Amino acid sequence: MERERTLEAVKIGLLGLGTVGSGVVRVLSRNNEEIARRAGRAINIVRAATRDLSVRRDCDLGGIALTDRAQDVIDDPEIDIVVELIGGTGIAREMVIRAIDQSKHVVTANKALIALHGNEIFARASERGVTVAFEAAVGGGIPVIKAIREALAGNRIEWLAGIINGTGNFILSEMRDKGRDFEDVLSEAQSLGYAEADPTFDVEGIDAAHKLTILASIAFGIPLQFDKVYTEGITRITREDVQYAAELGYRIKHLGIARRREHGIELRVHPTLIPHRRLIANVDGVMNAVLVRADAVGPTLYYGPGAGAEPTASAVVADLVDVTRALTVDPNNRVPHLAFQPDALIDVPVLDIGEAVTAYYLHLRVQDKPGVLAEITRILGDSSISIEAVLQRPPEEDASDAAIVIVTAPIRESNMDEAIRRIQDLETTSEHVTRIRLENLK
Numbered sequence: 290m291e292r293e294r295t296l297e298a299v300k301i302g303l304l305g306l307g308t309v310g311s312g313v314v315r316v317l318s319r320n321n322e323e324i325a326r327r328a329g330r331a332i333n334i335v336r337a338a339t340r341d342l343s344v345r346r347d348c349d350l351g352g353i354a355l356t357d358r359a360q361d362v363i364d365d366p367e368i369d370i371v372v373e374l375i376g377g378t379g380i381a382r383e384m385v386i387r388a389i390d391q392s393k394h395v396v397t398a399n400k401a402l403i404a405l406h407g408n409e410i411f412a413r414a415s416e417r418g419v420t421v422a423f424e425a426a427v428g429g430g431i432p433v434i435k436a437i438r439e440a441l442a443g444n445r446i447e448w449l450a451g452i453i454n455g456t457g458n459f460i461l462s463e464m465r466d467k468g469r470d471f472e473d474v475l476s477e478a479q480s481l482g483y484a485e486a487d488p489t490f491d492v493e494g495i496d497a498a499h500k501l502t503i504l505a506s507i508a509f510g511i512p513l514q515f516d517k518v519y520t521e522g523i524t525r526i527t528r529e530d531v532q533y534a535a536e537l538g539y540r541i542k543h544l545g546i547a548r549r550r551e552h553g554i555e556l557r558v559h560p561t562l563i564p565h566r567r568l569i570a571n572v573d574g575v576m577n578a579v580l581v582r583a584d585a586v587g588p589t590l591y592y593g594p595g596a597g598a599e600p601t602a603s604a605v606v607a608d609l610v611d612v613t614r615a616l617t618v619d620p621n622n623r624v625p626h627l628a629f630q631p632d633a634l635i636d637v638p639v640l641d642i643g644e645a646v647t648a649y650y651l652h653l654r655v656q657d658k659p660g661v662l663a664e665i666t667r668i669l670g671d672s673s674i675s676i677e678a679v680l681q682r683p684p685e686e687d688a689s690d691a692a693i694v695i696v697t698a699p700i701r702e703s704n705m706d707e708a709i710r711r712i713q714d715l716e717t718t719s720e721h722v723t724r725i726r727l728e729n730l731k
């Protein structure tokens with residue numbers, strides 16, 4: 290009580306008053322007292338920047354001074370902590386570096402910025418003795434960065450797999466459960482504030498790849514390496530594949546997977562079949578989940594809203610509380626940005642996707658003739674690929690070809706590439722073989 294009365298409020302400068310920025314203003318104002326009791330002093334936003342001053346906002350600004358010049362917020366000598374909620378890697382990067390150079394702490398929700406420029410930003414922050422906190426950058430409101438970085442610090446992490454894009458999971462869930470169209474659900478995700486400014490980042494897997502880059506770094510103690518992530522989005526998933534997967538006992542989810550292997554690390558983002566009984570297969574809508582397998586604790590699962598104004602604000606405000614406590618108690622006693630001490634990061638190679646080992650779902654159309662399946666199984670056998678299940682559909686009325694769906698045992702991706710090439714070359718098969726990776730996640 291004594292401390293709360295004697296310490297001055299921490300002064301925050303906010304960059305961006307869109308979906309997340311407005312959420313932060315609302316949460317900080319509504320829970321002000323509770324937050325001060327946790328942080329040891331009040332946390333007040335005193336100045337905010339937005340690109341267009343005339344736009345209507347979803348929050349009451351109270352006494353917050355407004356500007357359209359982000360640099361004015363940073364250069365204000367009163368500001369202790371800068372919150373970056375503009376997004377992108379242009380002005381956002383410039384402003385974060387400007388804040389660090391003025392020895393100001395930064396809180397950001399910007400995964401693109403951390404994945405692409407985090408190595409540079411954290412090095413600079415460490416030199417200046419400031420913190421750049423980024424809990425909101427992965428899994429929105431789920432405290433997954435904190436969990437991996439702090440609560441699993443006694444473990445050797447073996448792998449993690451996550452549904453880490455709320456927009457994409459919302460689209461897949463609505464398409465499967467309600468038969469809605471892709472474009473229609475995407476528009477709804479945009480109006481709910483879930484999607485990125487450029488929604489191709491969500492649907493082409495780039496946003497998930499940004500997040501996987503960050504998760505892999507804090508899980509394995511490796512530098513951030515976005516350019517090494519193999520990335521596929523959700524745009525080519527068809528209703529038929531969703532149905533066939535269901536008949537075989539699987540759900541299709543868009544996953545980011547980071548796995549430690551003997552000679553390196555797999556980093557991949559793609560649609561994935563998961564047995565329908567797994568908890569993570571039942572994570573729907575805007576919810577995200579990250580499953581982490583570590584040696585001491587075993588499997589742990591982190592679940593919650595992956596996007597949206599207040600869930601994301603929840604993570605931003607938690608970071609503000611953390612930074613405020615560090616300022617108040619002991620500025621030198623900080624958790625390292627990437628969980629491991631900066632000089633202890635190890636540059637373990639990231640494996641090419643051809644070296645990934647996973648099971649597969651294959652869907653192809655074949656001429657309705659005897660012996661076709663035998664030819665396909667021979668080719669798979671030549672590449673040492675075992676078959677676990679087969680679904681055959683008779684041709685639809687008037688059609689001369691029929692669908693075959695095959696589930697294989699785990700195999701190296703390069704073996705599967707070769708087998709698919711040979712299957713596509715057969716005269717009896719249609720040119721395109723759909724391949725979706727399958728993970729048991731045990």
Ligand SMILES: NC(=O)C1=CN([C@@H]2O[C@H](COP(=O)(O)OP(=O)(O)OC[C@H]3O[C@@H](n4cnc5c(N)ncnc54)[C@H](O)[C@@H]3O)[C@@H](O)[C@H]2O)C=CC1
Binds near residue numbers: 340401
């Ligand atoms: N929307 C969500 O659910 C989540 C978003 N994020 C991240 O949070 C960040 C912000 O996202 P949103 O709030 O959704 O974006 P938004 O587009 O709703 O808001 C961006 C804000 O930045 C302002 N802005 C743009 N350029 C500016 C400039 N030059 N100077 C000052 N202000 C400028 C805009 O006026 C707007 O107020 C992004 O990095 C995003 O990836 C992270 C987790 C969830």
Ligand SMILES: N[C@@H](CC=O)C(=O)O
Binds near residue numbers: 456
């Ligand atoms: N566009 C992102 C927002 C949160 O990170 C998503 O949909 O997950």
Ligand code: NA
Binds near residue numbers: 427431433604
């Ligand atoms: Na988070």
